[in-house]
Amino acid sequence: MNNATLIHIGRFIGFLIFQVFILKRLSIGWEGPVFFNFILYPLFIILLPLRTPRVVVLSAAFAMGLLVDMSYDSLGVHAGASVLTAYIRSWVLGWLEPRDGYNVNHSPNKARMGAPWFFRYASLMMVLHLLFYYSLDAFSPVFFVDILLKTLYSFPLSMIFVIIVTYIFDPET
Amino acid sequence: MRGLLQLFAAYGGFLAFVLLEAVSLVLIVQYNHRQKEIFSNSWGLLSAAAERQVDKATEYWGLKARVLELQARNIKLMEERDNARFSTAVFRDSMQVDSLAPMFTFIGANVVSNSIVSTNNSLRLNRGEIHGIKPHMGVIGSDEGIVGIVRETTNHYCRVMSVLHSQTRIKAALRGSGYFGTLTWNGSDPLRMQLEAIPKHAELAVGDTVQTSGYSQVFPKGILIGRVESARIEPGENFYTISVRLFNDLSKVEYVYVVNNLMREEHEELDQAGNE
Structure with missing residues (x-):
């Protein structure tokens, strides 16, 4: 077990604790789509190294989602959304591939890939994750408009924390 | 693995x-x-x-x-009708002893091929010898009308000479008045046949119903065939020239019944005795 793996395991725990003990308390909801919901834990999936096997990405995302679900009392909803996000990650990466390709030993983070690229990547992943999450939460295409509105409200709130965390830690692995 | x-x-x-x-x-x-x-x-x-x-x-x-199932039920009803049974009613000791013996039975069949375009048309049915079909049996439509007469049979199929055939001679009668004649086909219109040999003294009106006479042993009496469409007497003729509009459309016949006359052998015996 090398250093990078330990860092990512530590990050897993860190994001989990931050999401469950701090961001969950900041979330305030009213009836309807107006809903302060801060979702940060997908950043863990976003930052996983490029060479991580797909099965590992999926399993880690599932574990993260399941643990978040346990505190949010919505067993399966975050897990399902995380697995979808993890699965879609390689396609998003393929989409945003720079002209000279990726260095597979790197992680897709701001320090390695630059701020414009990273925030484009992170915001795309966050939008997709929120869309998946609210879809599974509503669980019916009937609430299509609600799903979109909730995604729209939560996205900037969550992105604030993504940006803050990225600029505070700015990790290289 | x-x-x-x-x-x-x-x-x-x-x-x-x-x-x-x-x-x-x-x-x-x-x-x-x-x-x-x-x-x-x-x-x-x-x-x-x-x-x-x-x-x-x-x-x-x-x-x-x-x-x-419906075919079987229809056959049962058709066999119940008077024209399908032989009445043995006689007066005996000033009492009418009435009983009906079965005379006609029916076998349901599907048309597997059909033609109407030639002057000598035939049909093929999916019933044959193993189902009890024999040559010279009549074939009637599932609702109204007559279809033809069985000519050849094999184990599973039979070939039926359609009434739309230049050699068709079917004994038909006017319902009500009872005048009988012979139904033929002139080879042109599959919806119309010609009734011949109705004497010119017969009372006749356009719209009269034509039915089987029951004089041949092929069809039971009273099977509806068609309606008189036009009737005229050519100068110098003693018989009407009648055009009959058929009730059934032979160009789309699908389900038919084959008529089995249980007393056919007796008639054949009589014919033979007469010939000797």
């Missing part, structure tokens, strides 16, 4: 995704009240719709059996 490993190596990501997503969905439906309600509601709608479709399909599959 090796193949399985190779499969997992190639599609491992996808398989893991499907597995984990399925687990998540099961958890969502199991442990979340609202999603559970939505799921069971949608599932109920879906299964009801699926069941309806299955019902529709099986109904269609059941149609064949229904047709046979």
Whole structure:
């Protein structure tokens, strides 16, 4: 077990604790789509190294989602959304591939890939994750408009924390 | 086992995704009240719709059996009618002893091929010797009208000379007045036949019904054939020239009954005795 793996395991725990003990308390909801919901834990999936096997990405995302679900009392909803996000990650990466390709030993983070690229990547992943999450939460295409509105409200709130965390830690692995 | 490993190596990501997503969905439906309600509601709608479709399909599959069942029931009713039975009513000791013996039975059949375009048309039915079909049996339509007379039979099929045939001679009578003549076909219109040999003193009106006379042993008496469409007497002739509009359309006949006369042999014996 090398250093990078330990860092990512530590990050897993860190994001989990931050999401469950701090961001969950900041979330305030009213009836309807107006809903302060801060979702940060997908950043863990976003930052996983490029060479991580797909099965590992999926399993880690599932574990993260399941643990978040346990505190949010919505067993399966975050897990399902995380697995979808993890699965879609390689396609998003393929989409945003720079002209000279990726260095597979790197992680897709701001320090390695630059701020414009990273925030484009992170915001795309966050939008997709929120869309998946609210879809599974509503669980019916009937609430299509609600799903979109909730995604729209939560996205900037969550992105604030993504940006803050990225600029505070700015990790290289 | 090796193949399985190779499969997992190639599609491992996808398989893991499907597995984990399925687990998540099961958890969502199991442990979340609202999603559970939505799921069971949608599932109920879906299964009801699926069941309806299955019902529709099986109904269609059941149609064949229904047709046979209805054919059997129709045959039973047709055999109950007076024209299909032989009345042995006689006065004996000033009492009418009445009993009816079966005279005609019917065999349901499907038309497997048909033609109407030549002057000598024939049909093929999916019933043959093993079903009791013999040459010279009559064939009538499933609702009204006559279709033809069996000519050749094999084990499973028979060939029927259509009434739309230049050699057709069917003994037909006017319903009501009872004047009888011979029905022929002139080879032009599959909906019209010609009734010949109705004497010119017969009372006749356009619209009169033409039925089988029952004088031949091929068809029971009183099978409806058609309606008089036009009738005239050519100068110097003693018989009407009558055009009969058929009740049945032989160009789309599908289900038919073959008429089996149980007393045919007696008639044949009489014919032979007369010839000697």
